Amino acid sequence: MSSVELDLRRLGPAEAPLRSQLEPVATAGRLVVRGPVAGLSGALAALLKAGRTAEVPVAWEPAADKASTALARALGIGSGEPRDLGLVRDDHGGVLLHHGRLEASGDGRRSLSRRLGLQAYHDDIKVADGEITRIDVRPDWTAVDTIAVTVMTQPLRPIRQTSGRALQVASDPARIVRDGVPYVRPVDRWTWYADDRVRWRLDP
Structure with missing residues (x-):
């Protein structure tokens, strides 16, 4: 080949x-x-x-x-x-390398002014239950099979940060952005997870 x-x-x-x-x-x-x-x-x-x-x-x-x-x-x-x-x-066939975001459904403009209801677990920790502004997800390249999750409940309020392997979300219709690219349609369920069964070989 x-x-x-x-x-x-x-x-x-x-x-x-x-x-x-x-x-x-x-x-x-x-x-x-x-x-x-x-x-x-x-x-x-x-x-x-x-x-x-x-x-x-x-x-x-x-x-x-x-x-x-x-x-x-x-x-x-x-x-x-x-x-x-x-x-x-993710459970929709994509991969995440740098930054994922879940926010209220729409075109992404003025996203901080919109809120959505959801429940989210990061491994066995409930990180959100109710209305929030957005969730940000980043692979942690300093660790093994780990993602960092940030939950913003309201603008200018303290955020919640956790570290673990998998994030599972059930929500009102939400907009997903994967490495800068919006997913094709709103979703009401989404999972991001560091798959410990899969490796890729980087030739730096």
């Missing part, structure tokens, strides 16, 4: 790669992804669907935006040896 290079540098904000752009991923022997976080997330989701995350080394040439720069720093892009990393997944 040959090396496959995906040039996704033209992806716009809030834009995911097209299925046609990701077709070569399933048969790649090595993968090079150029572009923003959403491009790398899409490529890893395609590898996951093909059941080949542990087999295919992935190199990433990040874009210059803030999210890409932050993730590249967290992953140690440009330094170190190839290594196997955990993967944060």
Whole structure:
């Protein structure tokens, strides 16, 4: 199997790669992804669907935006040896590398002024029960199979932060954003979890 290079540098904000752009991923022997976080997330989701995350080394040439720069720093892009990393997944077939958000359904504008009712558990801890403003989720690259969760109940009020493996949410219709890309429709149930059965190989 040959090396496959995906040039996704033209992806716009809030834009995911097209299925046609990701077709070569399933048969790649090595993968090079150029572009923003959403491009790398899409490529890893395609590898996951093909059941080949542990087999295919992935190199990433990040874009210059803030999210890409932050993730590249967290992953140690440009330094170190190839290594196997955990993967944060959701129950709708996606992966999360940098930042996920759950908020009231809408177009995302003035999101802090809207609230939604939900119940959320981070592992066995109830982190929300009632109306909140939003939940933010970030993979913790300094730990193994861990996600950090932040619950904002109201703007300018103290937030609640927890660390664990899985977040499960049941809610009013909610908007999901995965690595900058909105999910295609509102949801009333969502799970993000660090899958300890899956690894992907980063070639930094």
